[in-house]
Amino acid sequence: MAEQAKFDSPVWNRPLPEDAELAAQVREVREKHLLQDARPPREVAEKVLGPMARLGRVFWLAFVVLGGLTATWLVTWAYQASQGMGVTGLNRTIMWAPYIINFVYFIGIGHAGTFISAALRVLKFDWRAPISRAAESLTVFALLVALTMPLIHMGRVWKFYWMIPFPNQRQLWPDPRSPIFWDMTAIFTYLSCSVLFMYLGMLPDLAIAREKASGWRKRLYTALALGWRGTEREWKNLDTTLNIFSYGIIPVMFSVHTVVAWDFAMTLQPGWNSSIFGPYFVIGALYSGVGAVIIIMAILRKALHLEYFLRQEHFNAMGKFLLVLSFTWVYFYFNDYLIPWYHKEPILTVLFRLFSSGWAAPFWYTMLFANIVVPWATLWSRKVRSSIPALVGVAVLVQVGMYIERYLIVAVALGYPELPFNWSVYVPRLPEILITVGVFGFVALGVTVLSRLVPIIPIWEVVEGQLLHGTRRIGRAIFPAKTEAD
């Protein structure tokens, strides 16, 4: 072990100032900021890889429960496919609802991961480093689920490949006019590029894990790391590729949810055919997505003992983010509401009446409470933002609120077509409830298992950040400072 001490270079073991007062300040800065709190890479890696490999009782319990939910999902789906879509609560007026609500919701969740990784990378927000991979893994599983939702929803799911442009015996391809085709192209692009993006960013960490692990994990990481050594050429190419992905995936992300919004906006359904639906859905997606990332962060922090990486500063920043998104979302929602309200378009007036005083009022007010009142009332306070339980509480409320919002748009508005003879109300039945609960379980299972298989904190990004961050003394005060290396 004496040999090892030599590796602990001064970069990672920065001495405290002699002055006791300044030393206290530095200690405070280090406590607050992960990137100031530099530790030797070996130690950082150990903080990630250690808990990851220790599969405790809680993990197995979660695995069994979430695996059970996933199985419920698949079994219910098989039942529904064999019996027919009639087992759901859908009817001749409301032909879309449960699965499309889930579809929109999960696509929305999938937005935050890439947003945090790519957009914040482009903007050089270094604090995002420890969050990005957890967010990306959420993206991947949420998108996977979102991709299955239109399939679950199909009347003849065994013919799903008819929607794929591939030469076939039918001699017919899908119609590119259909928003469903746009959807599939956009989601496929987004999902595949998200997976590649996540994998690229993971390569150096997999190389670290390869060196540290043993047994089957060693073999797994050896294969996954592809012989990454960290040569200067590899690093440069990785940086370029990641930049291309970051710039590329941001417009794709916007397009995905815009296209999802167009699924609705392209129709003649009152309450759907609104031109603001695209940006409104994108913001809604980010809103619920950032909320979901906050929840995942809190859970992973607890489960994998990531207190070192995920600090108050991160929750604080995410809280601010949530608040800003809430403002933006309200702005769009108000737009979508105000204009038809002002026009007094009859059928939309019916919908508004329904929301404000009809049977849907409890849902609508809950949604407004969860999406507006609570975030606005609480998130301005640093205290709330920094308190993990409080912030998670708000984030959970936002999830509830955004789910209800999708429910109101998809299931309620659809029940009010222009000919009042056909109005209808959607009441969920057991199959779609089981499937919905099941897919939540599946996403949780995916993130849980993945967080035990790959380093869920990007070690190299944290270490790089720590390398580039230091303190600066101005007068008698110590401040965190950042080196702009690029």
Added chain:
Amino acid sequence: MSELETRLLDRGQSAAAAPKTELPSHKWTMLIDLDKCTGCNACVVACHVENNVPIRSEREVIRGHGQHWIRIERYWEGEGDTQRATFLPMLCQQCSNAPCEPVCPVYASVHSERENLNLQVYNRCVGTRFCGNNCPYRARSFNWFAPQFEGPITEMLNPDVTVRSGGVMEKCTFCVQRIRRSEEDALVEGRPLREGDVTPACAQTCPTSAIVFGDRSYPESQVARRLGGQREFQVLEHLGTAPNVYYLKAGGSDGGAG
């Protein structure tokens, strides 16, 4: 062998009888005179029988899975004690700018320019139900379950019409099988289609002749002659779907034409 030649051969015509040019185009149009509609439902039953539309059980109807290609929408007009019901037969409007068509990812809902028809190709349908949502008339019905025809009831199924499997969208076709049959008959006899050759099941049975069907592009047809009057309107005209089903408002007459 071309499709047309095969069809002619089946009717005992040698392939040489097939016209070398394109088949003539039509503007199939339906006219529903609300002044004459009595809500008797004869059209509904006739349609069920002609087009093998399954009857759904009570439980299914309660769940909103009732399946009809044409239905009589009954509205109430007026207030309080003077409230009076009105009937509006609603079926696929065979829109020229059909909102259901472009949203279908698999070309199951397509347009026939030649015949001015909105076609539904059951065997292509994968059941996304996008078309159903996008139909402002809610004229499309989905097979929530596979249809059930009990015992000998299968014998009365019309062999000209496919029985749609579960998970497939269906809708009024203007009895395209009858159009096809009449077209063939005309071809075999070497004459153009005449007014009255094609009548969908609903128009045929309608006791009051409230439903009239014909080719709008033929100026002597009943529909062409009766179009353009004061009473004419189209349902949800403002949406720009350009339906090919025209309605005549109740409470007036166009005198002698009907």
Added chain:
Amino acid sequence: MAEIQLLGFFDEATATAEGVDRLRRAGVSDESVSVMTGVPYRPRMLRRPAIASRIATFAGIGALVGVILGLAVTAGTYLLYPLSAGGQPLIPIPPTLIIVFELTMLGMMWAAFGGFFVVNRLPVFGKPPFDERIVEGLIGVQVVVEERRASEIEHLLREAGASDVRRFDQAARANEATWMKFMGGLGAAATLALIAVLLLSFEVIKIPFPTNMADQVSVAHLQGPRLAAPAEAVPVQGPVFIAGQPAFASVASSPASIQRGQVLFGINCLMCHGEKGQGNGRLAAYFNPKPADLTGEKVRAYSDSDIFLVISLGRGQMPSLAENLSPASRWDVINFVRSLQK
């Protein structure tokens, strides 16, 4: 002249830069030196020359391919299947733009990913110089030198501050030949997979999965047993026969009628009565008595009206063909049979 690879380990960047400088001064070319780190140190920090990445080129080509693919999928589909939908023009531009955009981005990112693999020759086969300590934070400086200068360079590195120097022999390098083979194998596998999917999608390999509507219940009874017409009932098209009157509405024999009759004979009669009507059709062997020889004396003696009745009502084992042949078609067949008798 054998070469050897040295791997020196430095604690931090300043010493590494010093080492790199010394190597350069010692006449070791920049190409022979490579730095390995667990953290992305910028080349400037280590006094290494700047590196240009070719990934962007790949991404650009990918984007171009994406544009072409997007146009092919959209416009190609419209042109191959000129199906009208929703009153839109045959090639609607706005939806095309959406697809082209998505596929452009897809092409760009996939190509960048692929480029990353190609440029870096990933995955690495063989055992190029590496040490676990690099991931723990040490900076490795790899130098390829002639064997005779090895100790000189090692000394130089240690002097610059290297805490340790490891020697690797010539064999410790990435195996590019294996990499090429691997990539080739990958390509072959992808091609095979594509072919397999094509075989499935063109139903050359058919998965016996029910296609639902192919087995039609509505036409099932066309296959089932023919039901006899109800006795004594008269269809709307008219009675077949009224006592004391000849059969109705005969069609005069003409080349057109005979030609129609031939086609209809082929459909409805040939399988029993044979191509020339001699009672020797493919199914004749199954019958006792045999199907009638239509060119024989007996049938010649029949009046047209009698033949019409036999076709309409059936006789013995011959079923009624009233459902298959309209009255006019029956006369066409009779005219054809008469032409056979000539």
Added chain:
Amino acid sequence: MTERISRRDFLRLGAAGSATGVLAGCTSPRRWVVLEPFVRPPEQQVSGIATWYATTCRQCPAGCGVIVRLMNGRAVKLEGNPEHPLNRGKLCARGQAGLQMLYNPDRLSGPLVQSTRGSREFSAIDWNEGINRLFQTLQKAGPAVAVLGGATMSDHLFDLFSRLLAAVKAPAPVMYDLYTELGGYRMLAQAMGQVYGRAAVPAYRLGEADVVFSFGAEFLGTWTSAVRYGVEYGAFRSQPYGKRGLLVHFEPRQSSTAVTADDYFAIAPGSEGLVAGALLRLIADGNLGLPGRAESARGLAPSLDVEQAARECGIPVDALQRWARRFAEAEHAVAIPGGALAGSSNGMHAARAIEALNVVSGSAPAGVNISPLDLGLARKSLNTFADVQSLIARMRAGEVQVLLVHSANPAFELPEAAGFLEALAKVPLVVSFGAMVDETAVWSDLILPDRSYLESFGYEVVSPDFGSPVVSSQQPVVTPVFDAQATGDILLTAARGIPAAAAAMPWDDEVDYLSQIVAGLPEAAYPASTPEEKRARFRQHGGWWQAPAAAAPTPRPQPFTVTAQRAAFDGNESDYPYFLHVYPSVLLSDGRGASLPLLQGVPDPMTTIAWQSWVELHPATAERLEIRDGDLLRVTSPHGEIVAAAYVTPGIRPDTVAIPAGQGHQDLGRFACDRGSNVVQLLGAALTDEGGGLRWNGVRVALARTGKRIATASLESKVGVTEGLGYE
């Protein structure tokens, strides 16, 4: 090759029928869907040639001509016979559904016996044994035979039954069913007899009418020949030179006829006669209308106070005044007495009052010509409820040894108070000819299932008769689907052993009988010379009729008086606060349609409810009793109680509840049984003042919630259609 191909196999091959299929050696209908289906709708392909047969619809007594489309020996579609003078190519919902009568999965195959009545434990016997049992009992019974038939029994069968009964000196068949009772056939015929001298169901020509008053006549839904009235109504609405007739409807409930009317008055139940009387009074006193109208009205108008009458009926006086003037001034004005009159105690008075309006306007109905053409064939006449009561009395007195029930379902259709089932216990042998096990078959000993109307022969003299007589032909369009025997043949077979009957019924079978009847008809509209050709053409065209006569003789009214009479109701107002309005369901009619999924599953036009029965309530009533749609209500009358689901609708008077007949079967197959409730159970057995009809429109009921609810199987959105967009 010694093995022989079976006929069935051969037929399979033959049936494939298509050139390419057979020549290629693959005879599968898959061809139609496998080669092309993925790129084109299969409807683009049509195959085979259809055969059409003309016959007569027997879903209701009217006798519309239908043509049946056959593919490969299967009936696949019914359509109106365009040649038929009654319905002119049109058909109603019930007619369209007729194929399910033929292909109903619950039809019986072969005769059944039941050892204990009501046990529903039937055992199959063969036909010889079944007919033999009938024959032996008939032989022993002598004149103690009774026949209870329904109005949809074919006239030829009625003739055979009548001949059999006459031969054994038994009273004539009793022809009575709920459908004709609710339609007022018998009562209206009686009233026509009093007014014009010939008792026949009236037929009103509307094609040229300027004003039509409909007094509870649901002539566009169920009344007499709804199809013909539909045709008439279509012409009535678009007459030459842009003329459009006006329709005014008087009925307590908005039926589909009321909906289509230009003006509609929700009059108090049983006040139709009062309205007609007041209109007469107004024409007479106001000296309204064309010359001669007021004079004519003065001779007929009853003495009444118009204002009081208007109050009682619930019509504003000025509206009455306006319409009286309109009616009197119209060149062609028609007043139609509806079926609902038949159930009111004052029905005959009301019918005379309404017919007096026609006398005033000079538009007598067709079909009441004083001297009808003698066709030399029998036609059935309907009996009154009083006749049924006397049959029940005979049964109770043990004077009936054998009861034959055909086309009627008395156990379902007669009120319990009539005592039919108790009397039935005294009859040693009850034979049902029902094609399915209905409620009456359950209480019978022997079931000899008749063929459905699409499998059997017959003729029907069309009634109502719109000007010239029509004998509609009935012939089988398919070979029997089930092992059922024509009742006519059974009767002829059984009669052979009874000498008197054998002499009266000398035919080999019913086809022989029909051939002789048809041969005796006068010259028809189509050419036919020999008797053989006559028979063939009769079947080919779907009946016998003559070219329309230039002008049918106008019947001259007999002297008659009109009196204003108030209707009587069972139950006092405090215990039973609501009038009960019973009406035949547009789809299920009196309940015989309940076995057809096509009629069960198609929504009722006014409520859009399928598969269920309901009680229609006014929103004010519902609010007072705190009733919502789907609440199960206990409806109590002085005679019984039923439980049915509420349906709140503005289309009914607040003091009235309406329940359709048709549901509430315990039997009649899987589609009918255990659905809803039978409104007949609320009725008593009281007779109307005149004419011996059942007073089914004179009952008051009380409503109470049971606390249970069911989901309403309706197509409409109740919120949507009642609240709508909220801006109208």
